[in-house]
Amino acid sequence: MSTDDKDILDSTDTGIALQDAGHTEQDIKDGLSINLDGHVTSPLGYKAGGLHCGIKRKRHDLGWIISEVPAFTAGVYTTNLIQAAPLQVTKESLQVDGSLYAVLVNSGNANACTGMQGLEDAYEMRRMLAEQLEVEKHQVAVVSTGVIGELMPMDKISAGVKEMKEQVAQTTVLDFEKAILTTDTCTKHIAVECVIDGCKVTIGGAAKGSGMIHPNMATMLGFITTDATVEPAALDLALKHLTNKSFNRITVDGDTSTNDMVLLMANGLAKNDSLSPQHPQWDTFLAALELVCKDLAKKIARDGEGATKLIEVQVKGAESEQIAEAVGKSVVGSSLVKTAVYGTDPNWGRIVCAVGYTSELKSLDPNLLSVWLGEIQVVDNGLPVSFNEEEATLYLEQENVKIYVDLQMGSHEATCWGCDLSYDYVRINASYRT
Amino acid sequence: MSTDDKDILDSTDTGIALQDAGHTEQDIKDGLSINLDGHVTSPLGYKAGGLHCGIKRKRHDLGWIISEVPAFTAGVYTTNLIQAAPLQVTKESLQVDGSLYAVLVNSGNANACTGMQGLEDAYEMRRMLAEQLEVEKHQVAVVSTGVIGELMPMDKISAGVKEMKEQVAQTTVLDFEKAILTTDTCTKHIAVECVIDGCKVTIGGAAKGSGMIHPNMATMLGFITTDATVEPAALDLALKHLTNKSFNRITVDGDTSTNDMVLLMANGLAKNDSLSPQHPQWDTFLAALELVCKDLAKKIARDGEGATKLIEVQVKGAESEQIAEAVGKSVVGSSLVKTAVYGTDPNWGRIVCAVGYTSELKSLDPNLLSVWLGEIQVVDNGLPVSFNEEEATLYLEQENVKIYVDLQMGSHEATCWGCDLSYDYVRINASYRT
The missing domain is CATH 3.60.70.12 (L-amino peptidase D-ALA esterase/amidase)
Known part of the structure; x- marks a missing residue:
């Protein structure tokens, strides 16, 4: 080399x-x-x-x-x-x-x-x-x-x-x-x-x-x-x-x-x-x-453009594997989730929001939804969990961030991957040809 | 005030x-x-x-x-x-x-x-x-x-x-x-x-x-x-x-x-x-x-977060208004189109690419596709048009950028709006709560 x-x-x-x-x-x-x-x-x-x-x-x-x-x-x-x-x-x-x-x-x-x-x-x-x-x-x-x-x-x-x-x-x-x-x-x-x-x-x-x-x-x-x-x-x-x-x-x-x-x-x-x-x-x-x-x-x-972190989203409790995958892609593809991870901001509302707008998801009981950032639970059956913000921020500083979502509506699961959205994505793509 | x-x-x-x-x-x-x-x-x-x-x-x-x-x-x-x-x-x-x-x-x-x-x-x-x-x-x-x-x-x-x-x-x-x-x-x-x-x-x-x-x-x-x-x-x-x-x-x-x-x-x-x-x-x-x-x-x-420009995408020649709208949203929602407009880069390949991955579009004849940046035609019936790059860059420096797409597959049209993707979108969203 x-x-x-x-x-x-x-x-x-x-x-x-x-x-x-x-x-x-x-x-x-x-x-x-x-x-x-x-x-x-x-x-x-x-x-x-x-x-x-x-x-x-x-x-x-x-x-x-x-x-x-x-x-x-x-x-x-x-x-x-x-x-x-x-x-x-x-x-x-x-x-x-x-x-x-x-x-x-x-x-x-x-x-x-x-x-x-x-x-x-x-x-x-x-x-x-x-x-x-x-x-x-x-x-x-x-x-x-x-x-x-x-x-x-x-x-x-x-x-x-x-x-x-x-x-x-x-x-x-x-x-x-x-x-x-x-x-x-x-x-x-x-x-x-x-x-x-x-x-x-x-x-x-x-x-x-x-x-x-x-x-x-x-x-x-x-x-x-x-x-x-x-x-x-x-x-x-x-x-x-x-x-x-x-x-x-x-x-x-x-x-x-x-x-x-x-x-x-x-x-x-x-x-x-x-x-x-x-x-x-x-x-x-x-x-x-x-x-x-x-x-x-x-x-x-x-290694996505400008990425500083790998984000893995594991969705379980879905009615089908297709739905689990669609929810996972929705979360890992959300610009707001991606920028929150980049900024190490445990803003789980954006995760919940992205679950909710998954177009393949025809029904959802918000009161069954649970979310974890790594091992830190942030939503339990639709309600905020009081968690240590510093600990969550530290977790998001890692290079591999895992988000777990449990829909509790079935027995299927899927894992999707993406990356955070950083200034460098904009820099790289605002001037790709020049 | x-x-x-x-x-x-x-x-x-x-x-x-x-x-x-x-x-x-x-x-x-x-x-x-x-x-x-x-x-x-x-x-x-x-x-x-x-x-x-x-x-x-x-x-x-x-x-x-x-x-x-x-x-x-x-x-x-x-x-x-x-x-x-x-x-x-x-x-x-x-x-x-x-x-x-x-x-x-x-x-x-x-x-x-x-x-x-x-x-x-x-x-x-x-x-x-x-x-x-x-x-x-x-x-x-x-x-x-x-x-x-x-x-x-x-x-x-x-x-x-x-x-x-x-x-x-x-x-x-x-x-x-x-x-x-x-x-x-x-x-x-x-x-x-x-x-x-x-x-x-x-x-x-x-x-x-x-x-x-x-x-x-x-x-x-x-x-x-x-x-x-x-x-x-x-x-x-x-x-x-x-x-x-x-x-x-x-x-x-x-x-x-x-x-x-x-x-x-x-x-x-x-x-x-x-x-x-x-x-x-x-x-x-x-x-x-x-x-x-x-x-x-x-x-x-x-006024989208971090936006410096309004992007208007007018799609015509679609088989239905729904398809015209879907193509318009696909183009105006593409992160790569948005960053190109932010960077005033007339990279029309990204526009064509976004047209092509519109999921609502079931068929497309790439050889009929034409694209304009304002009044500057950049694609004519699927083929690149030799245009003045400086003129196109100048056009993209305006605050209101219009992209016209003609599918030539029907008589329906629709207009969609969005904004460019800038460093400020990342800045605003990496630290929204703090």
Whole structure:
């Protein structure tokens, strides 16, 4: 890691989200082993790299993941009705036979709202990498993130892909992790291992987030690799299911981007029997994948633009998991809750207010509602609890703030993640392009 | 107006919203006459006042409107499932015979999440004023705004209501307008006159807004008075209809409060024939009322917490008015659009992105979408227009920024209002209670 990238890489952040989730010895006992220093290259047969091709002024802006053998790949995409050109091209790639050799990612330019030219450029990016790797075009996915509405500087991409050929031996996965960032302040990565059919199976992940982050799939870029052998339909199922419990439960600013995508590649090099819901160890694989998805999701929330804190909202006592999730998103997405946490103000009225305006919540008995800030109860059955304000302020000064809400109207629960709203969110976004 | 209130009253703001709406000679020609210095006391038979009773440290916090004769009154209330005690009591009052003599308003304490004691306190506030005015309890409405979850300091309210009796001659409607404010930086008022059945009819209004403002009725406090004679059912109809086109089309921060309410009182002293949709001049009355509602709504948006600019989003070419409204709210509510406007950055990609994630929008042809910043077109049929960045930046430096979106998918349109997101929003809300 070069010195001039210190500004975007802060090693002290590593692992915060995970430790906070309480994944420690118990998980290893359950057969899962977490590697906080793991990457998308931790599974067998993947290499990754990145470089600066000139879309951005100085930082890395072109990255790639390459699998030795074709990998079955599942994808989830933004729900925004305006989808960037690379999403269309990648969907088309995956429709052919559902497998990929490689992914090419650029940051600094979203290639969104760029019309026919943008689509041609995305096809051309795909062609360039396919030609260089000597694979079929449909075995390459393209992914972009950055400013909307500017044509991709194809000369720079072209030079970058050529340079990649020479640099592929020197650059590492750390360069890939840097190349996908925009206003992120740190890279986000993890790997989890488990044993399936006596074979060591590894799942690795990398992500970028920061702004335009709202829980409505797919709200950021996520890349997950595994050497497990998995049936394509099961891979799709697993990614969709776990995305709903992780990436779709975070919010930074309520803005769902035009470009977001999560790709899950499985190349089968671990040599386990092909996984599907019928496999006796399907749940082990799902648990490992869930760890990766949730860890990346929380790291994205924690690194939201201008964030100083990770906020976790656990809602229980709901009539359905969907309602619990909606209430959680409402609280963690409230600008007033976010600024109160930033200002370490235990102003629980804003939490209660955000519960009450959750549009998915059709009925609510305010007299059953209870709220806690960490272990400090602030509302008991709809009524204020007299609590120690200093203690509550101290609690909110922590980097990981948990809010618990009990609706007492059912038996379902859900956890959502977000971040506080600080001056820096305004600073970053009032002058993003300049 | 006393000197030490200069901080909350800035006379230079007066009329901005209205002038911007282009209501000038044409409206007067149409029989409407706008009085920018008008108040809720401009119609015949109303008096209003306010004072400092001690809920807030220094500023006015108790206000009232009193009609000489009972006034038919329509009300709209927050959609938040958690509704403050005064809302319950006011609804109960209006259910008896739909008419009021008076409204008592306090700021500084919302009387929300205060359980049975809060409800008793709201009834007690109603009783106090009814007794003092020697009217029935159900002829009084109570309204509160401020911090959630703290019991109302009833000794202060009681002393305030007693003091009111002595002060009622000295205080004026300016004191009322100040007494209803929280983090507002200016009072908001207007009056509009028209002639109905040869009688001069006046409609006056006052409002407070600032935070917890989101278009989902009723997102602030609004008080509208008229001396028109109006049938109760028609009054309800008019208020609901026009609220949907005004107060429900503004957003500051997406937070819908527990306390918000708009009351429309009609005391009949203008002596016109009773208005209803069958009356030949019903539309004149509606037009005048619409002016009042929209002007107050825009003033609330312009004075959103930390706002430096009013943002108006006009959406046309939608398949329905509901969709046009939803797209407008999505754009004007986007944190990224709001910060871009604050930073005078013509980053139209964020506008397009917000159009695309409007959940009510089921289909969209990105290739038909056009966007303008004022008169500067930035997107034409889905493609970027090469525009003069400096000119666009200059445009965004204005205090009233208009964004036009044409979906080209239908013939319906709607206009929504909001404000930019500045450092001051964070400052105000990170330390509201301290």
